[in-house]
Amino acid sequence: MLYGIASAQPTVRSIAFEGNSYFSDRQLIEQARITMPMPSSGLTAMSDAVTALYRAEGYYSFTVDSIVGLRTSENGEQDLTIFVTENVRTLIAEVVISGTSVLPNTRLLERMETATGEPFRPELLESDIRTILEMYADAGHPFAAVSAESIGTVQDDPAALKVHLIVTEGPAVTIDEVTVEGNTVTRPEVIIREARLIPGGAFDQTRLELIRRRIERLQLFSMVGEPELYIRTGSAGSTLSGGLRIPVTEGSANNFDGILGYVPPTGTGTEGYITGNLHLTMRNLFGTGRKAMFRWQRETALTQELELQYREPWMFGIPLAVQAAFQQRKQDSSYVRTKSDLRTDLAVTDALTIAVHASWESVYPSSELQRFTVFRSEALFFGADMLYDTRVNLRNPTGGLRYSAAVQQGEKRILGPEQYLGLTVLRNFTLRRFSMDAEVFLSTLSRQVLMFGVH
Numbered sequence: 001m002l003y004g005i006a007s008a009q010p011t012v013r014s015i016a017f018e019g020n021s022y023f024s025d026r027q028l029i030e031q032a033r034i035t036m037p038m039p040s041s042g043l044t045a046m047s048d049a050v051t052a053l054y055r056a057e058g059y060y061s062f063t064v065d066s067i068v069g070l071r072t073s074e075n076g077e078q079d080l081t082i083f084v085t086e087n088v089r090t091l092i093a094e095v096v097i098s099g100t101s102v103l104p105n106t107r108l109l110e111r112m113e114t115a116t117g118e119p120f121r122p123e124l125l126e127s128d129i130r131t132i133l134e135m136y137a138d139a140g141h142p143f144a145a146v147s148a149e150s151i152g153t154v155q156d157d158p159a160a161l162k163v164h165l166i167v168t169e170g171p172a173v174t175i176d177e178v179t180v181e182g183n184t185v186t187r188p189e190v191i192i193r194e195a196r197l198i199p200g201g202a203f204d205q206t207r208l209e210l211i212r213r214r215i216e217r218l219q220l221f222s223m224v225g226e227p228e229l230y231i232r233t234g235s236a237g238s239t240l241s242g243g244l245r246i247p248v249t250e251g252s253a254n255n256f257d258g259i260l261g262y263v264p265p266t267g268t269g270t271e272g273y274i275t276g277n278l279h280l281t282m283r284n285l286f287g288t289g290r291k292a293m294f295r296w297q298r299e300t301a302l303t304q305e306l307e308l309q310y311r312e313p314w315m316f317g318i319p320l321a322v323q324a325a326f327q328q329r330k331q332d333s334s335y336v337r338t339k340s341d342l343r344t345d346l347a348v349t350d351a352l353t354i355a356v357h358a359s360w361e362s363v364y365p366s367s368e369l370q371r372f373t374v375f376r377s378e379a380l381f382f383g384a385d386m387l388y389d390t391r392v393n394l395r396n397p398t399g400g401l402r403y404s405a406a407v408q409q410g411e412k413r414i415l416g417p418e419q420y421l422g423l424t425v426l427r428n429f430t431l432r433r434f435s436m437d438a439e440v441f442l443s444t445l446s447r448q449v450l451m452f453g454v455h
Contacts, residue, residue, distance in 0.1 A: 012038040012069070013077040015046075019065070019084045022057065037077070043067060047082075054086065058119030061087035061158070090153070092116050093160035098149075099167040102139055108132055120151065120161050129165070136169065140202030142229060143170035173203040176232065177243040185250050186220055190289040193314060194218060195227075195246070203229065203242060210350060215246065217394060220284050222251035253284035263301070273301045289313045305329040319347035334373045335365045345385075355385040359410075365417065372420050379431070381410030397441040398449055408433040 013036060017025050028034070032049040047064045054062035063085050069078040093116060097105045112128040114120070129146045136144035145168040154160040176199055180188045195211045208227045215224045225247035232241045260276035280294045291311040298304040311323040325341040343357035361379045384407055391400035414427045421427065439453040 010040050010069070010078050012036065012040060012043070012080055015080045015082060017082050017084060020086065022059070022086060022089070023053065028053065040069075040078070043080075050082075050084070056119065056121060058089045058091050058161075059086050060090055061085075063087070088159050090119070090159055090161050092118055092120055092163060093154050093157075094162045096162065096164045097167060098164070099169065102141060102169050102172075103135060108135065111135065114163060120163065125163070132165075132167065134205060136167075137203070137205035140172045140174070140204065141169050142173055142203055142205065144168060145170065172239045173229070173231070173242045174200050174239060175203055175244055176200055176241050178246065179243060180246050180248060182248045183250065185253065185287045186248075186284060186289070187287045190218075190287065191215055191246060191248065195244070196319075197244070208244075211244070211246070213392070214350060215248065218289060219394060220251060220253050220289065221248045223247075223249040253282070255279075255281045271301075274298065275300070300332070302332045303330060321345040333366050333368065335363055337361070337363045351388055351390050353387045353389070355387070356383070357385070358382050372417070375414045375420070376416040377412060377414050379410055379412040381408050381431070383408030383433075391441060397451075398443045399441050401441075402437070402439045404435075404437045406433075406435045 015025075015029065015034060015036075017028060020028065023031070028050055031053055032046060034046055034049075038046070047067075051062060051064065065083045065085055067080055067082050069080045092114065095109060095112070095114060095116060097108055100108065109115075111131050113124045114128050125148065129148075132146050133144055136142070147166050147168075149164040149166045151161065151163050154162045175197055178192045178195055178197060180191045183191060194214050196214065197207075197211070211227050212224050215221065228245040228247070230243055230245055232243055256279070258276065258278040258280075260274060260278075262272060263275055264272045275298045276296075277298075278294070278296045282292045284290075285292050290313060291309070293307070293309040295307040296304070305328070307325070307327045309323065309325045311321060313319075313321050315322055321344065323341075323343045323345070325339075325343075327339045329337045331337070339359060339361045341357060341359045343355060345353055345355040347353050359381045361381070363374055363377045365373050365376055386405050388401070388403045391397040391402055409430065409432045412429055412431055414421065437453070437455050439451060442450045442452075444450055
């Protein structure tokens, strides 16, 4: 390489290239990140950057022949001309994969970015090898290996390159058992059933993350680790018997909040009473994953509210949950409102859940009242819900979508008191309700999440 610059550390004012055709002068200056003015000490780094650009496009014989500069001012500024030789461009003419029997070569080649007609890029080939290994792991061969046997020209043709990969598929692995570590409260079968693995099924790397997300959605654990593959003792041959080890850390599944007080008698003929608020939530009843809730609130001597809930997470060996709820409120001496709900949820997929529910509600005014307060009424409702949830980590979402829609229809009847039912009072009518919620979570910066919602 010849430098035609005589003075010490002159400044380069402009650069022009001679001999280039694949890249224009402007493309070389922009993609090599050449900035003006530039000290002459940066010429070597600039030449290396230009060379790297050409070799990334298959010009492996590219050379920078000479750099000629002319003094253009008294302060030492230079206009440079860089003479290059591109030589022949080498492209991939053939990609060969040998050693495969489980997965067809055509399927592997379709997933590879290293392809015929393209220049060879080592970083792409490394990415393709990782892709092939992932495909074999998903096909039940987690111990597969891929190596580059040879990368060279085809029959001494410098413009054609042949890439030869050899695959060692390794033994097939089946999952015959699942073990759990760290579950001090939750029963192992609760976690294992949520994994939804069929004993003896082939190992599938993609399913490991799905298993982890399923267990996280139980919201019973503060941490769920990545399931770990292990090979069972005594397993040998073309098919290995393996298992999955799932590490978990128990979270706080039960909550209790409460406050109680006593209101003494206010005078002769009155009685004191207990007031307060008790709220007990059990999300992992006896380690079975069942849920129960009890809430009691007494505001005054004549006003109190009671609520009970129970949820069975799995029915008939499928992810079919059944939930029953009861709520009653006594409002002063005016009325008593009672509501009962029955709900079933079916997890169709990991993200989609559909539900049907029915509820019965009644309002009964006190028979001792001498004035009108509310009508005595009964209502029966039926409805259906749909939930699509792809959020990552339900307790602290870092990404994903949550969309829910609900529709409900019912009949309400006005039953009394008879003396207040005039001809203008509608005694039977239909009620319809529709609701929709959508939330999108986007992870932006570190520990920063944007949430957009429509309700």
